[in-house]
Amino acid sequence: MARRTRPVDTDPEGRPVRRALTRDYIVATALAVLDRDGVDGLSMRKLATELGVNPMAVYHHLPNKAALFDGVVEAVFSEFLAEDDLELRTGTWRDHLTAHLRRLRDVLRRHPNVLPVLATRPAHAPAMMEFGDRVIGLLSGSGFTEHDLLVIISSLRTYTIGQVLNEAAHPVGGAAPRAEDIAALMRRYPNLSKALDGGHDPDAQYALTVQCMLDGFENRMRKSGMDQADTGVAAGTRSARS
Amino acid sequence: MARRTRPVDTDPEGRPVRRALTRDYIVATALAVLDRDGVDGLSMRKLATELGVNPMAVYHHLPNKAALFDGVVEAVFSEFLAEDDLELRTGTWRDHLTAHLRRLRDVLRRHPNVLPVLATRPAHAPAMMEFGDRVIGLLSGSGFTEHDLLVIISSLRTYTIGQVLNEAAHPVGGAAPRAEDIAALMRRYPNLSKALDGGHDPDAQYALTVQCMLDGFENRMRKSGMDQADTGVAAGTRSARS
DNA sequence: TAGCGTAGGTATACGTCGTATAGCCAGGGG
DNA sequence: CCCCTGGCTATACGACGTATACCTACGCTA
Numbered sequence: 001m002a003r004r005t006r007p008v009d010t011d012p013e014g015r016p017v018r019r020a021l022t023r024d025y026i027v028a029t030a031l032a033v034l035d036r037d038g039v040d041g042l043s044m045r046k047l048a049t050e051l052g053v054n055p056m057a058v059y060h061h062l063p064n065k066a067a068l069f070d071g072v073v074e075a076v077f078s079e080f081l082a083e084d085d086l087e088l089r090t091g092t093w094r095d096h097l098t099a100h101l102r103r104l105r106d107v108l109r110r111h112p113n114v115l116p117v118l119a120t121r122p123a124h125a126p127a128m129m130e131f132g133d134r135v136i137g138l139l140s141g142s143g144f145t146e147h148d149l150l151v152i153i154s155s156l157r158t159y160t161i162g163q164v165l166n167e168a169a170h171p172v173g174g175a176a177p178r179a180e181d182i183a184a185l186m187r188r189y190p191n192l193s194k195a196l197d198g199g200h201d202p203d204a205q206y207a208l209t210v211q212c213m214l215d216g217f218e219n220r221m222r223k224s225g226m227d228q229a230d231t232g233v234a235a236g237t238r239s240a241r242s
Numbered sequence: 243m244a245r246r247t248r249p250v251d252t253d254p255e256g257r258p259v260r261r262a263l264t265r266d267y268i269v270a271t272a273l274a275v276l277d278r279d280g281v282d283g284l285s286m287r288k289l290a291t292e293l294g295v296n297p298m299a300v301y302h303h304l305p306n307k308a309a310l311f312d313g314v315v316e317a318v319f320s321e322f323l324a325e326d327d328l329e330l331r332t333g334t335w336r337d338h339l340t341a342h343l344r345r346l347r348d349v350l351r352r353h354p355n356v357l358p359v360l361a362t363r364p365a366h367a368p369a370m371m372e373f374g375d376r377v378i379g380l381l382s383g384s385g386f387t388e389h390d391l392l393v394i395i396s397s398l399r400t401y402t403i404g405q406v407l408n409e410a411a412h413p414v415g416g417a418a419p420r421a422e423d424i425a426a427l428m429r430r431y432p433n434l435s436k437a438l439d440g441g442h443d444p445d446a447q448y449a450l451t452v453q454c455m456l457d458g459f460e461n462r463m464r465k466s467g468m469d470q471a472d473t474g475v476a477a478g479t480r481s482a483r484s
Numbered sequence: 485t486a487g488c489g490t491a492g493g494t495a496t497a498c499g500t501c502g503t504a505t506a507g508c509c510a511g512g513g514g
Numbered sequence: 515c516c517c518c519t520g521g522c523t524a525t526a527c528g529a530c531g532t533a534t535a536c537c538t539a540c541g542c543t544a
Binding site for chain 4: 285286287297298301306307
């Protein structure tokens with residue numbers, strides 16, 4: 001491998017075979033490897049060969065592996081923010097928040113292998129702050145204080161990430177569980193079994209919990225109805241059971 | 243090291259210096275090391291020297307490191323269940339649930355370094371199932387269906403774990419952030435800054451969010467008031483702002 | 485009591501990991 | 515023209531998880 005030592009190598013037809021190495025390109029490749037091979041499958045050395053480069057080359061753009069992980073998490077949030085920008089801003093504050101969270105959940109579910117990394121890197125990701133800031137700005141006229149909006153959005157974000165993490169269930173040290181073992185184990189718990197017969201729909205559980213949380217926040221924190229056409233939403237959607 | 247090859251070595255006074263090696267003893271030692279040195283500080287080799295034993299000895303009691311992590315998580319949950327057993331069962335369903343969650347949160351906060359491991363190992367821990375099962379049984383007479391109770395308890399558990407994980411903020415790949423950097427970064431987001439002046443109390447946020455979630459669940463899912471002395475709790479605690 | 489299987493430890497080794505250190509080399513500014 | 519510097523390579527080190535093989539005292543049966 002690496003028959004030539006030149007910055008731009010060429011394939012037999014003479015076209016460049018290796019892109020210029022930048023931080024963004026490295027991070028994007030790392031995200032792809034992570035999606036494909038999981039957390040334990042992403043090593044600096046494998047990343048380097050994926051880039052067609054010496055392992056140490058990466059260290060000229062990123063100080064260490066932790067910074068690489070930071071970059072990957074940031075990339076995922078950037079993906080979310082890009083999608084989020086496309087949405088129009090109509091409807092009630094509840095519509096805004098639920099749509100926001102749905103997009104967040106979609107992006108996270110698209111990268112299940114990033115979740116263990118993302119979930120343990122909470123507050124200091126700039127994209128995460130961007131997330132909070134824009135939602136607070138968006139809903140600042142809806143009758144909540146900024147502080148309350150921060151509580152709302154960060155609690156919902158925490159729950160959303162945790163829920164997607166639960167559904168993905170990719171333990172950080174390897175060792176995926178087998179579904180039948182779980183089922184066998186659960187038979188030992190009668191109340192759990194009773195709660196689970198008739199199946200269990202995680203999507204419905206998520207949606208229901210979010211609506212309940214919004215109800216609760218509105219009930220305790222909302223000062224008055226400053227939002228247009230937004231009265232009685234909680235009561236009106238009482239029938240929205242799964 | 244290991245001057246004698248016998249299962250029980252002795253110190254100069256002749257007392258045994260090494261306890262018998264069992265799965266439980268290994269797991270307990272691993273938990274102690276994890277608490278002290280963090281996830282990246284727990285290796286099979288360090289654990290073995292901590293036990294005064296050859297690295298491979300551990301593999302006679304646990305198949306691999308993932309199983310060791312499973313055991314540690316199980317041990318933490320067992321700690322929680324032991325404390326939980328001591329509590330009396332009086333008061334309303336809200337009292338039960340909030341007390342339950344407070345104990346869970348306390349135990350988790352006692353082991354911040356276990357959190358990244360625990361949070362990525364969600365459903366198949368027997369102690370976690372025990373958790374759900376007993377709460378469902380405890381609250382089965384409170385006007386919720388078993389299925390709804392499962393939704394409630396698992397959502398609250400997910401939020402609780404995520405919140406403690408956020409507060410601990412120990413990223414899985416190393417790289418702890420510095421508080422001043424976070425503050426500097428936050429100044430770039432005006433809405434966030436406005437929301438955070440006057441300080442931010444994570445305990446209050448947690449308690450408030452839990453109460454709001456309980457309000458919401460009660461509002462949408464509770465059939466009738468079968469619990470004693472429990473009517474109007476949500477409205478009655480409206481003034482319990484932080 | 486002699487023999488032996490086995491449980492539970494040790495010894496050694498392999499391949500992989502993150503990354504420190506040092507060298508190499510083309511492009512550009514004096 | 516020469517040298518500095520930025521970006522890549524080469525090599526090396528120590529730690530990691532764990533496969534494999536070996537050893538040895540204990541408890542069983544005959």
